[in-house]
Amino acid sequence: MAYNLKKELEKPERLAGGHRLCAGCGAGIAVRGVLRALEPEDKAVITNATGCLEVSTFIYPHTAYYDSYIHTAFANAAATCSGVEAAYNVLKKKGKVKEDFKFITFGGDGGTYDIGLQSLSGAMERGHDMVYVCYDNEAYMNTGIQRSSSTPRFADATTSPAGKVIPGKQQNKKNLTEIIAAHNVPYAAQTTFIGNFKDLHEKAHKAIYTHGPCFLNVLAPCPRGWRYETPEIAEICRLAVETCVWPLYEIVEGVWKLSYEPKKKLPVEEFLKKQGRFAHMFKKGNDWMIDEAQEYVDKQWDKLLAKCE
Template identity: 65%
Template sequence: MYNLKEVVNKPNRLTSGHRMCAGCGAPVTINGVLRALKEEDNAVISVATGCLEVSTCTFPYTSWKNCSFIHTAFECASATLSGVETTYNKLKKDGKISDDKVTKFIGFGGDGGTLDIGLQSLSGAMERGHDITYICYDNGAYMNTGTQRSSSTPHFADTTTTPSGKVSNGKAQQRKDLTEIMVKHNLPYVAQSALIGNLKDLYEKSEKAIYTKGPTYMSVLSPCPRGWGYPSEDLQTISKLAVDTCFWPLYEVCDGKYKITYRPAKKLPVEEFLKLQKRFKHMFKAGNEWMIEEIQKEVDKKWEYLQMMEKITNEEN
């Protein structure tokens, strides 16, 4: 059973002195995930180029503690990690690493490094079946370079490469659904989480992802106060609204079986999530109501799809 008072006693693996912006969701995600590691276990963390990498391993400092860390380039955190994991198996076979010591292999990338430029490397590593866990801290744009659109940017969002203007409504396309793409890789565990409540959802899913044998994937909504345009203290509030509106549904897929892990008591209209953020401001101008209606339809469709999948995949044959 998850006990917050107990799990916070575990030593942090991403420690103080990093240079992420004030209020950034990513370090909360990272420590939330890594807290699920057993204290006695070690980990090698592979991180794609991005905010997280440049801010947590700035020579001659590293914020990675009680774990080893590697960064190579933007698109290949998964391939790099697959090389580390494979060599671990080899050195273990050779008796160069003692059997009683467990090391887990965890990759982190933003949505750009995961859904866009890193997709091939991720897909390849997952298909090859390495015993690794990959986590996308999804903030819906290229935040490190100043909020350019990614394939994870929500429909209509204003970014620096999809600015809303006289003839533009922000990003013209819907989000790419990588979580579903990962499900189709037939992975033993795929999940979607967010920074809500006392982080129980994130902890439990991370524990399953890390300790399920084989390749596992998780996408965690990691708000970016700067890119989204909301007050930095609202990290938990905005995450809660994302899940209560079902903009970011929480679910997991174990061996193909879907399970919605959080059902809002009252599903809120999506505008409750949108209206706090500057990137959606233009959607609230008179005459633009259709945009909100459209995004609501998209959210509803996905929510219905998940409920259907949950039903179908759990039916007794």
């Protein structure tokens, strides 16, 4: 069935307003977009790692979710979801639960790429019927913009500051989607907020409705941490995709598929220059940083193209 935004928006909302995420936060957009892919007749249990999303969407006594929700800690969202799913399997078998439930976990990049990677790997390996969604805003935003293994090279974060001697983060971004794909999960994909949300919606739908452990990596810009003009989130996402900094692709049963190929790949600086976290790269004498950033993106992009052939 072809994607129809109007139709999708007629579904009941699953993330309520009144949560306390920052104005213009990408996480809220990501969660709404993913949950919209649930069929209205299906119930869901949402698991959440500690992070911005968690501390903002369930402040006692106010939950922003229409579905059941559980948060336990930072490192263990996937394991917590594993427990919920295991309970569902046995209670369903025993006839104590009748309805169909879907299991969706949200974690930021800190809770996914870093502290939660072990439990995520475990859950993917064991094969629980769940979707793990990373809303990747490329740093520990909840604690005040500290670098994570998802923070790109040169980014100025509060624990990788751009100083007189060291120009921001020294390491490149970890390729988590590829790591998860190496678990041989039935479905893994990268997406972000593009156009009419077709890409995000279709990937979320596949992830939710593919049996087994699925993974969705959603680039979810953070205006505060990335230091861009808050209203410009759509443009930031578009540039991430058009420069191939954040390629859109999916891995379906081990087969790599590119979701979108820019007609003309934009230079990486188009993406970088809009963001305060990269401002030092544009200072006099720092051209080499942009060159190296471009070189890295090109190399990653070529590797991805080779995989997708």
